[in-house]
Amino acid sequence: MTKTKGLCGSLVALITPMTRSGDVDLGALDRLIDWHIESGTHGIVPVGTTGESATLTIPEHHQVIEATIKRVDGRVPVIAGVGANATAEAIELTSAAKEAGADYGLSVTPYYNKPPQEGLYRHFMAIADAVELPLVLYNVPPRTSIDMQAETVARLAPHPNIVAIKEACGDADRVAEIRALAGDDFVLLSGEDAQTLTMMGHGAAGTITVTANVLPEHMARFCQAHLDGDAAGAAKIDAELQPIHDVLFIETSPIPTKWALAAMGRIDAGIRLPLVELTQASQVEVGRRLSAIGAL
Numbered sequence: 001m002t003k004t005k006g007l008c009g010s011l012v013a014l015i016t017p018m019t020r021s022g023d024v025d026l027g028a029l030d031r032l033i034d035w036h037i038e039s040g041t042h043g044i045v046p047v048g049t050t051g052e053s054a055t056l057t058i059p060e061h062h063q064v065i066e067a068t069i070k071r072v073d074g075r076v077p078v079i080a081g082v083g084a085n086a087t088a089e090a091i092e093l094t095s096a097a098k099e100a101g102a103d104y105g106l107s108v109t110p111y112y113n114k115p116p117q118e119g120l121y122r123h124f125m126a127i128a129d130a131v132e133l134p135l136v137l138y139n140v141p142p143r144t145s146i147d148m149q150a151e152t153v154a155r156l157a158p159h160p161n162i163v164a165i166k167e168a169c170g171d172a173d174r175v176a177e178i179r180a181l182a183g184d185d186f187v188l189l190s191g192e193d194a195q196t197l198t199m200m201g202h203g204a205a206g207t208i209t210v211t212a213n214v215l216p217e218h219m220a221r222f223c224q225a226h227l228d229g230d231a232a233g234a235a236k237i238d239a240e241l242q243p244i245h246d247v248l249f250i251e252t253s254p255i256p257t258k259w260a261l262a263a264m265g266r267i268d269a270g271i272r273l274p275l276v277e278l279t280q281a282s283q284v285e286v287g288r289r290l291s292a293i294g295a296l
Contacts, residue, residue, distance in 0.1 A: 001150060002065070004065075004134070004163050004164065004185075004187050005077070006042065006043060006076065006077040006103070006226060007043070007077065007079075007104065007136070007163070007164055007187050007189070007205065007206075008040030008081070008160055008187070008205035008206040008223075009041075009043070009205075009206040009220065009223040009224060009227060010040070010042050010043075010206060010207060010209055010212050010216070010219040010220045010222070010223040010224075011041070011042055011043035011044070011045050011050045011077075011079060011206060011207065011208045011209065011212075012036055012041050012043070012044060012045060012126075012191070012208075012209055012212040012213060012215070012216065012219075013045045013049065013050035013051065013208050013209060013210050013212075014032065014033075014044055014046050014048075014050065014051055014068070014213065015032075015050055015051060015052070015213055015254050015257055015258055015267070016029070016034075016046070016047065016051040016052050016056065016064055017029050017032060017261075017266075017267040017268065017270070018267075018270030018271060018272065019268050019270045020268055020270050021270065022270055022271075022272050023062055023168065023270070024056070024063065024064060025267065025268060025270065026063075028266070028267045028268065029064065029067055029068065029071070030067070030071045031042060031266070031268070032261075032266060033068060033071045033072060034071070035074060035216065035266070036212070036216050037072070037075050039216035039217040039220060040216065040217055040220030040221070040224070041076065041212055041216045041219070041220055042077075042206065042220065042223065043076045043077040043078070043079055044068055044072055044077075044078060044079070045079045045080075045081065045106060045208050046064050046065055046078065046158060047061055047064050047065060047079055047080065047081035048069040048081040048108075048138075049081075049108070049140065049143060049253070049254075050210050050213070050253060050254045050256065050257065051081060051254075052271070052272055052275070053081050053083070054277070055273075055274075057273040058093075060105050060132070061081075061093065062096050062100070065078075065080045065081075065096070065097055065100050065102060065127055066100045068080075069100050069101045069102060069135075072248075073087065073255065075294045077103040077104065077240055078102050078103050078104070079102070079103065079104040079105070079106050079136055079208070080097040080100070080102035080104070080105055080106065081105075081106050081108075082096075082097050082102075082105035082106060082107050083106065083107045083108030083109075083138060083186055084095040084108075084110070085110040085111045085112050085113055087110075087123050087126050087127065090107060090110075090123070090127050091126065091127050091130045091131060093105075094127055094130070094131040094135070095130070095131050095133075097133060097164055098131055098132065098133040100243060102118050102133065103134070104133070104134045104135070104136050104163070104164075104275075105131075105133050105134070105135050106127075106135075106138050106166065106208070107124065107127060107134065107135050107136065107137060107138060108134045108138040108140060108143075108144065109137075109138065109139055109140070109146050109148050110123055110144070110146070111143065111144035111145065111146070112144075112145070113140055114145055114146050115146065117148070117149055117151075120146070120148050120178065121152055121155055121156060122265055123139045124137060124156050124159075124162060125156065125159065128156075128159045128160075128161040128162050129159075129161075131161070132161060133161065134161060134162075134163045134164075135161055135162050135164075136163065136164040136165065136166055136187075136189065136208075137153065137156065137164070137165040137166070138165070138166045138191065139153075139164065139165060139166070139168060139169055139170070139191070140166075140168040140169070140191060141168075141169050141170070142168075142170065147169055150177040150178045150181050150182075151175060151181065153165055153178050153181070153182055153186075154178070154181035154182045154226075157183065159180040159251045163186070163187055163188035164186065164188070164189055164278070165178065165186070165187075165188060165189065166189045166190075166191040166208045167188060167189065167190065167191050167192075167199070168190075168191025168192050168277050170192065170195075172176065172192070172195040172198040172202070173202065174192070175188045175199045175202045175203060175204050176182070176202040176203065178253060179202065184203075185203050186202040187201055188202075188205060189204055189205060189206055189207060189208050190204050190206070190207035190208070190209075191208055193207065193209050193210055193211045193241070193245040193248075194245040194246065196209070196222075196223075197222075197226070197234060197235060197238040199274050200223075200226045200234070201231075205227075206223050206227070207219075207223065210248055210249075210253055210254070210257055211241060211244055211245055211248060213254075213257045213260075213261060214244070214248070214257060214260045214261060214264065214290065214295055214296060215244060215293070218237060218240070218241055218293075219241070221237055222237040222238055222241065224235055225237060240293065241293075243289050243292070243293075244290070245294060247285055247286050247289045248260070248286075250282050250285060250286065251278060251279065251282055252275060252293050254275075254284050255271065255275055255277070255278050256278055256282065258270075258271050258278075259277065259278035259282075259283060259286060260286055260290055260295070260296075263283075263286075263287060263290070264290075264295060264296060286296075
């Protein structure tokens with residue numbers, strides 16, 4: 001496999017299904033994965049932010065990645081969440097994902113400790129030097145309180161084990177800036193569903209997407225249309241999806257997404273503290289928009 005094979009299109013930031021008591025539901029995970037692959041999803045991203053990685057134990061983290069890889073069985077790439085705010089822990093998670101057979105690791109900028117740009121550079125270089133697994137960097141300042149600048153990404157891009165970035169800084173033009181500095185071989189992925197059309201216009205190869213959790217076929221068709229050069233077709237689907245992109249963040253993600261999947265009968269209504277169930281008022285709005293697009 002080349003370093004970036006399959007790293008394009010609709011890559012679902014998969015929720016971690018749980019029972020009402022909060023236990024990880026591996027049976028539901030298997031069913032979700034099969035549904036995604038049947039629906040055209042281009043890749044599976046377990047235990048990222050949407051997968052509630054922050055509240056999974058380390059053994060559960062490994063368990064979900066291993067179960068995902070086993071169920072996917074090579075049908076699409078698996079981009080395993082391996083980020084941590086301690087460099088040593090991130091190396092351990094990345095090593096475990098490699099051993100489990102992940103195709104890529106998704107490594108978020110260290111949260112809470114707010115390193116400077118030099119700290120970010122050394123953090124990711126240490127991981128890439130330690131583990132022979134292609135890394136997708138993940139920049140999401142609203143979650144981490146640190147914004148990795150395009151210049152830092154460009155410094156990291158020449159490393160053979162650093163192959164892509166999921167950009168969720170909120171500025172769709174950032175991907176164009178990274179492209180100009182990091183070169184054409186470095187893969188850009190949207191981390192903001194609502195901005196993916198613009199980002200793909202600037203050279204992003206696809207998206208690591210929350211919306212695909214509930215509308216996998218729509219997101220796959222949208223991304224594939226753009227990859228096939230059908231900008232008008234992609235824009236038409238994007239316009240239909242914008243209300244869903246918006247409402248899935250009406251409360252902290254993945255709260256609305258997990259409620260939606262439970263309402264669709266795909267999972268049980270389990271979520272872990274400190275996240276809580278979707279409020280009644282938001283349930284009405286999420287349900288209304290999903291019904292309008294035919295998902296409920």
